[in-house]
Amino acid sequence: MAITLPNHDEHLLIGGAWTEATGGERFDVTDPASGGRVGSVPNGTREDVTAAIDAAAAALPGWRSSSALSRARILRKAADIMRERAGEIAETMTAEQGKALPEAKGEVEYAASFFEWFAGEAERIYGEIAPPMNTDNRVLVLRQPVGVVAAITPWNFPAAMMTRKLGPAMAAGCTSVVKPASATPLTAALVLRCIEDAGAPAGVVNLVTSRDAGMVADTIFNDPRVRKISFTGSTEIGKDLIRASAEQVKRLSLELGGHAPYIIFDDADLEPAVDGLIASKYRNAGQTCVCANRAFVQRGIYADFLALLKQKVEAMTVGHGLAEGTQIGPLINDAAVDKADEHVQDAVAKGATLVTGGVRLTDGEYANGSFYAPTIIDGVTREMDIFYEETFGPVAGLTVFDTEDEAIDYANDSIYGLASYFHTRDYARLMRVAERLEYGIVGANAGIISAANAPFGGMKQSGYGREGGSVGIDEYLDVKYVLLGAVGTV
Numbered sequence: 347m348a349i350t351l352p353n354h355d356e357h358l359l360i361g362g363a364w365t366e367a368t369g370g371e372r373f374d375v376t377d378p379a380s381g382g383r384v385g386s387v388p389n390g391t392r393e394d395v396t397a398a399i400d401a402a403a404a405a406l407p408g409w410r411s412s413s414a415l416s417r418a419r420i421l422r423k424a425a426d427i428m429r430e431r432a433g434e435i436a437e438t439m440t441a442e443q444g445k446a447l448p449e450a451k452g453e454v455e456y457a458a459s460f461f462e463w464f465a466g467e468a469e470r471i472y473g474e475i476a477p478p479m480n481t482d483n484r485v486l487v488l489r490q491p492v493g494v495v496a497a498i499t500p501w502n503f504p505a506a507m508m509t510r511k512l513g514p515a516m517a518a519g520c521t522s523v524v525k526p527a528s529a530t531p532l533t534a535a536l537v538l539r540c541i542e543d544a545g546a547p548a549g550v551v552n553l554v555t556s557r558d559a560g561m562v563a564d565t566i567f568n569d570p571r572v573r574k575i576s577f578t579g580s581t582e583i584g585k586d587l588i589r590a591s592a593e594q595v596k597r598l599s600l601e602l603g604g605h606a607p608y609i610i611f612d613d614a615d616l617e618p619a620v621d622g623l624i625a626s627k628y629r630n631a632g633q634t635c636v637c638a639n640r641a642f643v644q645r646g647i648y649a650d651f652l653a654l655l656k657q658k659v660e661a662m663t664v665g666h667g668l669a670e671g672t673q674i675g676p677l678i679n680d681a682a683v684d685k686a687d688e689h690v691q692d693a694v695a696k697g698a699t700l701v702t703g704g705v706r707l708t709d710g711e712y713a714n715g716s717f718y719a720p721t722i723i724d725g726v727t728r729e730m731d732i733f734y735e736e737t738f739g740p741v742a743g744l745t746v747f748d749t750e751d752e753a754i755d756y757a758n759d760s761i762y763g764l765a766s767y768f769h770t771r772d773y774a775r776l777m778r779v780a781e782r783l784e785y786g787i788v789g790a791n792a793g794i795i796s797a798a799n800a801p802f803g804g805m806k807q808s809g810y811g812r813e814g815g816s817v818g819i820d821e822y823l824d825v826k827y828v829l830l831g832a833v834g835t836v
């Protein structure tokens with residue numbers, strides 16, 4: 347089937363104007379499945395980043411003093427517009443990112459849900475009146491917008507990771523500068539057009555696309571008007587941002603790497619457990635921070651689990667994300683394929699068994715893309731790289747265990763602490779294991795855990811701060827205590 351790629355050129359958004367970069371340069375956006383051109387965006391410069399911050403700073407007084415209801419209405423309308431344009435946004439996303447079209451459509455809905463959720467939260471930014479120690483005084487606690495926010499967003503969820511930041515920022519009364527990943531800037535621009543068309547005043551959201559992520563970060567971190575940075579990406583870059591934040595003591599939210607364990611106890615329902623692992627592991631071709639990276643399966647269920655997993659994984663269709671029936675698209679680039687393959691080769695060299703996959707797909711329809719076959723390796727041990735490193739590809743590594751303590755010990759043996767999963771029918775074990783896992787997110791009998799109304803975030807080197815849920819908006823609010831003296835005693 348011939349695939350027609352979108353041909354979509356986009357612009358920077360600065361203070362309500364869609365513009366070219368001051369240097370006049372553009373760069374192409376390409377399809378990881380075919381190498382074809384999807385469109386282009388301006389290569390923003392330091393001057394452009396500063397202009398975007400100027401615009402966000404200028405829009406701040408009006409936006410932060412607007413009514414919560416009016417901000418909520420704009421967010422709800424933006425969600426509606428995104429849904430109306432879901433087809434176009436999803437096709438562009440698939441073309442630049444690679445994920446299968448049904449997944450891209452699912453992401454548009456997921457992204458819109460953050461606007462809706464935070465529209466509700468905008469109307470519930472309550473303060474407090476605390477009992478005073480001195481009865482002559484009164485104690486007020488205010489929650490106010492932090493100010494100008496920078497959102498640095500990743501390529502794996504180009505719409506949802508942006509709305510998960512912009513939703514609460516806008517709801518709180520903050521204005522923003524967005525820097526999307528250079529691989530996926532077109533989806534970001536389309537979503538910002540929805541916000542604009544929903545009636546957000548000029549400068550409330552601004553977009554700077556650029557190939558020079560270091561320059562953008564440097565400009566943002568050195569501008570005292572930017573009060574908070576929210577970043578989703580690798581732990582390595584997150585550490586650089588923590589260092590950069592020290593100079594001006596910037597507030598940070600960091601959603602970094604993950605390395606999720608997926609535990610299946612003997613008493614689990616077999617098929618839901620297999621389906622759960624597949625949903626978690628192969629979502630977005632294994633390129634999510636919450637993907638299962640290590641499956642620990644109890645001995646009694648191991649053989650049946652492996653057989654059913656193999657059968658289902660081998661039935662998956664790999665192809666261009668825009669082709670009918672595709673379940674797994676390409677990886678984002680060849681370096682990602684190299685990393686997945688290195689993990690497989692390292693594990694096999696150290697004694698693991700390749701159950702299925704373990705190859706780059708390079709012939710025919712795959713010839714110009716970055717494809718890797720959905721893979722299962724059996725007999726993973728602590729000596730193998732995949733045991734400790736995030737693969738970010740469609741590779742499931744299995745390890746057998748005997749006791750609950752052993753499973754917990756394996757699962758918690760990681761520098762990461764983002765998502766974890768387990769399957770059991772024993773309610774006491776369910777509670778115990780959920781409490782013992784050192785992860786910010788636990789899926790119990792569930793392989794998909796993401797939702798706008800739940801707090802998403804990690805422990806250990808997976809970062810700090812929470813996105814979504816009732817606490818998600820706190821990341822964009824300052825808490826201020828006001829002492830009212832000499833009020834009198836009643």
Ligand code: SIN
Nearest residue numbers: 503633634635636796
């Ligand atoms: C991520 O991979 O960082 C986000 C995944 C999600 O929100 O489900």
